[in-house]
Amino acid sequence: RIVYLNGEWLPEAEAKVSVFDRGYLFSDAIYEVTCVLDGKLLDYDGHSARLKRSTGAIGIKMPVDDETLLSLHRQIAEKNEMTEGLIYLQVSRGNPGDRDFMFTDDMTPTFFMFTQKKNVIETKTGKNGITVASVEDLRWGRCDIKTTQLLYPSLAKMEAHEKGADDAWLVRDGLVTEQSSATAYIVTKDDVVITRPLSHEILPGITRASALVIAEKNGIKVEERAFSVDEVKAAKEAFYTSASNFVTPVTAIDGHPIGDGKPGALSLKLRDLYIEDRR
Numbered sequence: 001r002i003v004y005l006n007g008e009w010l011p012e013a014e015a016k017v018s019v020f021d022r023g024y025l026f027s028d029a030i031y032e033v034t035c036v037l038d039g040k041l042l043d044y045d046g047h048s049a050r051l052k053r054s055t056g057a058i059g060i061k062m063p064v065d066d067e068t069l070l071s072l073h074r075q076i077a078e079k080n081e082m083t084e085g086l087i088y089l090q091v092s093r094g095n096p097g098d099r100d101f102m103f104t105d106d107m108t109p110t111f112f113m114f115t116q117k118k119n120v121i122e123t124k125t126g127k128n129g130i131t132v133a134s135v136e137d138l139r140w141g142r143c144d145i146k147t148t149q150l151l152y153p154s155l156a157k158m159e160a161h162e163k164g165a166d167d168a169w170l171v172r173d174g175l176v177t178e179q180s181s182a183t184a185y186i187v188t189k190d191d192v193v194i195t196r197p198l199s200h201e202i203l204p205g206i207t208r209a210s211a212l213v214i215a216e217k218n219g220i221k222v223e224e225r226a227f228s229v230d231e232v233k234a235a236k237e238a239f240y241t242s243a244s245n246f247v248t249p250v251t252a253i254d255g256h257p258i259g260d261g262k263p264g265a266l267s268l269k270l271r272d273l274y275i276e277d278r279r
């Protein structure tokens, strides 16, 4: 792969960052994942806006302007001949030259991007769904900022796997916040899609924003409110959204089948509508 790092295009083995980088020592970094489909960037405006919001929230200066950022996205997909897959980008506060909890506002950020070729349309999970396990949400209080502090979501997903499920639905005060790296939804018996409202407790998903608009455009009712694990068990359907998985059905939680335990009709329809709309 050809990787972008601080203004240079490099073979991946040559893209190196200092051990003193605050991204490495303090997870002092913001990231984004944008999907490429048919050679086109999906929901690019949403991802670039969230990147600026996240870097702004922790006071990291964006190392490039808007035009350059878009051009880099296009160039990295082209250079790696990727027409379907993901672009990962990360901006850390940079390398102060020594380990120090304090930082100054004149630091030069470390900025890199790489691609991951991946089939995003024809996926097993898109068709068959996944199962989830509920795991306590022990993340920090600003989950709306897309930082690289991903240790807890990673441990939660491992715990879910140990329990025989594919992923974790995180639970705070008895209510589902989100999936380890995606937005969570249920569908009620009367076909209302329910998802948690935006707050500091969840990431404002870019796919969430698009999926809700597409749902409403197609006459699907949406209600933004928190829901409990018991409501998930009693729901007709469940699904999740993320840039890398679009709309994907969820068929069981903690070993209880959701609905008939098969991917729900509305979930699959919303997946098709989302893909159709983006193409």
Ligand code: PDD
Binding pocket: 033, 178, 179, 180, 181, 182, 183, 202, 203, 204, 205, 206, 207, 208, 241, 242, 243, 244
């Ligand atoms: N994850 N919630 C969390 C905690 C996430 O990490 C993500 C994205 C989402 C969905 O956001 P979006 O629709 O903008 O992708 C929700 C990315 C894909 C990742 O970490 O790889």
